Amino acid sequence: MLTHAAEDYLKSIYKLQEKVGKVSTGILAEYLNVKPASATGMIKKLKTMQLVKHERYQGVTLTDAGKAIALEIIRHHRLLELYLFKALGVPWDGVHEEAEKLEHVISEDVEARMDEFLGYPTADPHGAPIPDKNGVVIKRMSIPMTDLCSGQSCVVAEVSDTDSALLRHLGSFNLYPGTAFRVIEVAPFEGPFTIDIAGQQVVIGREVAKHIFVDDVKE
Amino acid sequence: MLTHAAEDYLKSIYKLQEKVGKVSTGILAEYLNVKPASATGMIKKLKTMQLVKHERYQGVTLTDAGKAIALEIIRHHRLLELYLFKALGVPWDGVHEEAEKLEHVISEDVEARMDEFLGYPTADPHGAPIPDKNGVVIKRMSIPMTDLCSGQSCVVAEVSDTDSALLRHLGSFNLYPGTAFRVIEVAPFEGPFTIDIAGQQVVIGREVAKHIFVDDVKE
DNA sequence: AAATTAATTTAGGCATACCTAAATTATATA
DNA sequence: TATATAATTTAGGTATGCCTAAATTAATTT
Numbered sequence: 001m002l003t004h005a006a007e008d009y010l011k012s013i014y015k016l017q018e019k020v021g022k023v024s025t026g027i028l029a030e031y032l033n034v035k036p037a038s039a040t041g042m043i044k045k046l047k048t049m050q051l052v053k054h055e056r057y058q059g060v061t062l063t064d065a066g067k068a069i070a071l072e073i074i075r076h077h078r079l080l081e082l083y084l085f086k087a088l089g090v091p092w093d094g095v096h097e098e099a100e101k102l103e104h105v106i107s108e109d110v111e112a113r114m115d116e117f118l119g120y121p122t123a124d125p126h127g128a129p130i131p132d133k134n135g136v137v138i139k140r141m142s143i144p145m146t147d148l149c150s151g152q153s154c155v156v157a158e159v160s161d162t163d164s165a166l167l168r169h170l171g172s173f174n175l176y177p178g179t180a181f182r183v184i185e186v187a188p189f190e191g192p193f194t195i196d197i198a199g200q201q202v203v204i205g206r207e208v209a210k211h212i213f214v215d216d217v218k219e
Numbered sequence: 220m221l222t223h224a225a226e227d228y229l230k231s232i233y234k235l236q237e238k239v240g241k242v243s244t245g246i247l248a249e250y251l252n253v254k255p256a257s258a259t260g261m262i263k264k265l266k267t268m269q270l271v272k273h274e275r276y277q278g279v280t281l282t283d284a285g286k287a288i289a290l291e292i293i294r295h296h297r298l299l300e301l302y303l304f305k306a307l308g309v310p311w312d313g314v315h316e317e318a319e320k321l322e323h324v325i326s327e328d329v330e331a332r333m334d335e336f337l338g339y340p341t342a343d344p345h346g347a348p349i350p351d352k353n354g355v356v357i358k359r360m361s362i363p364m365t366d367l368c369s370g371q372s373c374v375v376a377e378v379s380d381t382d383s384a385l386l387r388h389l390g391s392f393n394l395y396p397g398t399a400f401r402v403i404e405v406a407p408f409e410g411p412f413t414i415d416i417a418g419q420q421v422v423i424g425r426e427v428a429k430h431i432f433v434d435d436v437k438e
Numbered sequence: 439a440a441a442t443t444a445a446t447t448t449a450g451g452c453a454t455a456c457c458t459a460a461a462t463t464a465t466a467t468a
Numbered sequence: 469t470a471t472a473t474a475a476t477t478t479a480g481g482t483a484t485g486c487c488t489a490a491a492t493t494a495a496t497t498t
Binding site for chain 3: 057
């Protein structure tokens, strides 16, 4: 079996691969809050296990085996988040941290039971897709909120899950995945967004908007 | 914060203290499936943290601080067992192993939510008492089934939780905590027990009976 | 009491996974 | 192209927690 650290590396490589494309040692180390030298060491270990491909100074890529494990961990994480949220009422700004610890120790059996309880869901409380048992991920075609213009309507698809304070902030406006809103005004010079959520007028700063992804954009 | 290993040592010392009284290095090592030398090492570490008292060759005792941590871990374990059993339908012969991993990573917040969901229970699926938030344990006055004589009636109070095969065996007779039965016959020369459970006649071997503790004994 | 046996502790090693500091390699600039 | 800068890797060190083997201490037997 893999160590927790190895699982975290695989998960992080997968996520960075999605976001940035090429995954360098430095980017990976920064993401995991370790030094580049530590990342190099783990990459070497994962390479001997045939879970990653790596050429010196050229970054890492997951092998099929590595990707399968990464998706399994991500599935654990997101199912746990949703379970904690729905079954135990843990606030959505707390589920990430909790799931981060549980994802490495939960059994496939318990996971299957949570999955059944939740009705085989496809997204976690932040809107991120939950890979199925075979590692198949259904990708949504969402765009960053910062791409919206005045007058456009849309639905929140996903928000980033790591910043607890941000999530509390969004929660105070009811800005959850599935929530519809309309852009009233985009302030010039990279300014904030004024939006309408269920009749309420709310101002969302640009830095915050970067962490919100939307769907179903209409004029 | 303590390591998982340190938590396991404290928990084991507590349990052995209950069962055997004096806890020697050798007993502790055997219980934890490590070598005596390893136990000595951890005992030293726990001593510097003032969680145990230890005189060379004289065995270990928990300090109040150590006992508090031991009871906290035991509370985690038993609440998790009951939660997995009741909320997710994990069979009672599987909850111990699962809880063994989760007990070290579950937060106080999630634990409190499980506790509420379960209605502040006082016993786990095997009948073991769940310490409350302040580490108070309500002890039951149960006796081993092997002390019973022909004709006596009783109620199952507790069964040992570590042997999964034993639990499946007991489950097949509906021999859960709370189940009442009457001893029909005790075979001589340390032989098996024949009992009546809800009209069904069942034979329980002496080795199995040693792991069953009963309450409410009547003639 | 002496000798044997058993329990415990010390000493020295291994693996994991992190660190810092130095060396190396690649890339960008002059 | 030579040099400066940035990224990466190597080398060597720390802490945890396990191991084996040897030394010590305690308990039992003769």
